[in-house]
Amino acid sequence: MGVELFSDIASKYNYLGVVILMMIGLYAMIAKNNLVKKIIGMNIFQTAIILFYVSTAAKRGATIPIIRHGHNGHGHEVIHAAEYINPLPHVLMLTAIVVSVATLGVALALAVKVYHQYGTLEEDEIRGQLRNK
Amino acid sequence: MRIIGLLIVIAFGSLLRYGVFFFPEWGDPASPPSLHVSPHYIEEAIAETAVPNLVTAVLADYRGYDTMFETTVIFAAGLACFMLLRVLQRQVPECRLYRHIPTGITLRIEKGGKLPTESGSFERIDSNWVPHDLIIKSTSRFITPFLQIFALYVIAHGHHSPGGGFQGGVILGAAVIMYAISYDLRRSIQRIGEQATAVLGSAGVLIYAGTGALCMVLGAAFLDYGALAGLLGVDPVMARSHGMLIVEIGVGIAVSAVMVWIYYNLSSAGRHDEGL
Amino acid sequence: MENLSPHFPALIIIVPLIAALLTSAAGWLNRRLCFHFAALGLFTSLLVSTGLLASVLDKDVILYRLGGWPAPWGILYRIDRLNGLVLVVIFFIAFLNLIANKRTVEESFPEQLGGFYALYVLFVTGLSGMVATGDAFNLYVLLEISSLTGYALIGIGHERAPLAGLNYLFMGTIGASLYLLGIGFLYLMTGSLNMTDIASLLPGFYGSPVMVLAFLLCMTGLFIKMALFPLHAWLPNAYSFSPSASIGVIAPLTTKVMIYVMIRMTFDVFTPDFSFKMMHLGEVMVWLAVAAIIMGSLFALAQTRLKRMLTYVIIAEVGYMVGGFWLGNRMAVTGAVLHILNDAVMTLCIFLAAGAVVYQICGDDFEDLKGLFRKMPISMAAFTVAALSLIGVPPTCGFFSKWYLISGGIAAGHYGFVVALLFSSLVNAVLFFRIIEIGYFEPFSEGEGGHGVHHGPPAMEIREAPAGMLACLLLAAVSLIVLGIYTGDIVTRIIDLAIPPAI
Amino acid sequence: MIWELDFIILTLVIFSGIAAITVKDLLSAAILFGAYSFMMCLLWAIMGAVDVAFTEATVGAGVSTVFFVAAVFHTTRDSKD
Secondary structure, rough: OOOHHHHHHHHHHHHHHHHHHHHHHHHHHHHHEEHHHHHHHHHHHHHHHHHHHHHOOOOOOOOOEOOOOOOOOOOOOOOHHHHOOOHHHHHHHHHHHHHHHHHHHHHHHHHHHHHHHHHEHHHHHHHHHHHOO | OHHHHHHHHHHHHHHHHHHHOOOOOOOOOOOOOHOOHHHHHHHHHHHHHOEHHHHHHHHHHHHHHHEEEEEHHHHHHHHHHHHHHHOOOOOOOOOEEEEEEOOOOOEEOOOOOOOOHHHHHHEOOOOOOOOOOEEEEHHHHHHHHHHHHHHHHHOOOOOOOOHHHHHHHHHHHHHHHHHHHHHHHHHHHOOHHHHHHHHHHHHHHHHHHHHHHHHHOOOOOOOOOOOHHHHHOOOHHHHHHHHHHHHHHHHHHHHHHHHHHHHHHOOOOOOOOOOO | OOOOOHHHHHHHHHHHHHHHHHHHHHHHHOOOHHHHHHHHHHHHHHHHHHHHHHHHHHHHHHEEEEOOOOOOOOOEEEEEEHHHHEEEEEEEHHHHHHHHHHHHHHHHHHHHHHHHHHHHHHHHHHHHHHHOOOOOOHHHHHHHHHHHHHHHHHOOOOOOOOHHHHHHHHHHHHHHHHHHHHHHHHHHHOOOOOOOHHHHHHHHOOOOOOHHHHHHHHHHHHHHHHHHHHHHHOOHHHHHHHOHHHHHHHHHHHHHHHHHHHHHHHHHOOOHHHHHHHHHOOOHHHHHHHHHHHHHHHHHOOOOOOHHHHHHHHHHHHHHHHHHHHHHHHHHHHHHHHHHHHHHHHHHHHEEEEEEEHHOOOEEHHHHHHHHHHOOOHHHHHHHHHHHHHHHOOOOHHHHHHHHHHHHHHHHHOOHHEEEEEEEEHHHHHHHHHHHHEEEHOOOOOOOOOOOOOOOOOOOOOOOOOOOHHHHHHHHHHHHHHHHHHHHHHHHHHHHHOOOOOO | OOOHHHHHHHHHHHHHHHHHHHHHHHHHHHHHHHHHOOOOHHHHHHHHOOHHHHHHHHHHHHHHHHHHHHHHOOOOOOOOO
């Protein structure tokens, strides 16, 4: 059992890293009080998912997804799928990175606006101000 | 909150940890993602699109529709920051500060006052102005052209090497942002105005969507670049490659413009004054 | 028109997208064009989606290959009867609200017209794309478009709006990320992203815990986005502080489209067999929905401001649809689908009426509503129709979907759900009659004037909302009754055929 | 793919992530987040996702950090947690 568990961890440690990063990000989003910290946590959460997708693309014994000898028109050699890493998750994650930076921009804009309104970035202080009104 | 958060996180983490037991081994060439859809891309992309960088081929052609919306997301973020932060009610400030560049003397002009005649040698500054560092200024002046050329290279060479419209666009935008940081925001806005960034942002996405619509007008499906073959005077496979280049340029324009736009609004909290 | 018709599935998304881009550019060049571009884009899409619905009624399913690539490699659009109908509703609501709020937008954002309209149209683009797409990842991208623009549309409001927008952004991002993770799990097991393709590959993995996790992650993500009861915390503040023009489109559409996406995921990706028979989730979900209905109604009772009360009504309505759907019998699912349609139009009507009231009297405390029937008779008449529909009084459409839901609940033997529905109808009756009473029977807040208008100058003269707003409001109110009258046709010709026979 | 290298960098990623959310000064948090993004970019480069790594280097480590610094400049550096 112990050996099995160890080999399981050894062969999937990357996915475990994903889980840990997600927990860090989610914890920051739920438990942190500062809005900028929450935004950082949100980004960590998103990058963890990107890491997960990139991990699904990995293929032992394969190289980066750019075809060799591809520069002069159509390659004449037969291309084997096993030689190249799966490009599809990379494409998806390019999109996800873009989405995450877009979300970051909007979140920071909102945070700046909130700060101008309440003079603080701490959620409990803002809540206190709202209660006093 | 902290304890609730910890509990949720631990529950979530252990659920996922449990799922990981049943994942295929990491990097296994026989896992479903490596066997089902992707082999087609790897084996056929170069014959079907003449683009050796598979990521570019899939990004701009097979799943080009996603990429169009990816660009739209960035554009929407630019718009959102503009709508949220920009302060447009221009009330005339109490006083303005002008700095005479050769001597470093600061003039304080009260409301309604006019600048002295030689206004070319004055620059408008804010009350929290600090002198900019000479080393940073000259370094950024030295680097900027190389950065811009590299950005263009990344956009243009995305078919053969890592890169493409998005990465190149961000670098191009970063060059402007660097200029705005090392000098000041006002000067950067004088060169590339807010209006230019906003219009270029929508123009970039419009190039992408317009290319797709052009294919539709020519009778093929939306974004089916093969239809452009007659227009470009090449065979359908090369037309796909060229079509991708066109949309990558659109992406580059949109992304660089919007990055600068977001920076303008974020770094001055929408007031477009001196910035960082 | 003839040679364009095969491109309709793409056009419904492309036209508003291009319109949004032109609107934004026009905001810098000629501000007067903004509204026209936006309205033209949405109106064209409304026409196209109607045409699409007409053709899908004969053809069953229309597929469109974007980029010309076949299914698992390229992105596919898949229009069937159900999402054809939802698309028409989306564009109808978006167009009506745009016209109705022309004046309020011009007054609130005089210098940022282009930006506002562009965000508005992009929001609608994202929603309609989510409904039309047949690709699980494409859905995520479009989800993010509609969410990002939604955060901005909410955050530009006053008072607590930026804070509420930021909270919405945090919750929404967690929801979308969980959905993305769920899709990632599915991808890891099947290697595909196309919905139909995933569905055909999944039967081999029915026992796998990864699949169960994928299902749970996707659903949790969608539940956050649709504000199902324990995950609803972001909704009331976000909706009650945003400008009327944005809330008029966000409130009717966001939650309903997310419910449609949930239906789409369970039917087309996870297949009804797995979702209903193997997950044993139905019971839990229905009880969650019961909790949502009861809590939403109770919270609504406690409110003293009109818009805020309505947000809690929305939360209760989400419970109707989720509960009806997870009851899993034909009657209840029909009711849930029908309620998506009806509730969208009802919410539009009630928020337009509330928007008109807020626009005219600049406040929505119950105190401010006194004597409103005399001041704004037409708006309040429309408000009453919408209220009757939310309560579920016969000629209006709200009655019919509620009828289906209740019969479904009885057929499933789930009396808790039936009781919750009846309880919520009762609460709605109390809520809305209270407002109608305030508006009707307390005509004068100040003592002067005594008993009638003939004593000196009338204390209250008619101050109706602007004509455009009023016309749209009336149109929405009339369509509530029309929808009610044609319920039979909608059910037999569209919804019955759209629900898979396995249920 | 060299798994030893991958493992070391993954550990560094996790530690910089924890540091970014625990440090009190928001400017330091922004810079640590930049470091986190950069490590992540290295990790992806090792896993063969060159395009993703390139994008993360320009976006995550570059522009995002600038956005964070800009936002912190206009709000406050102090945070209680």
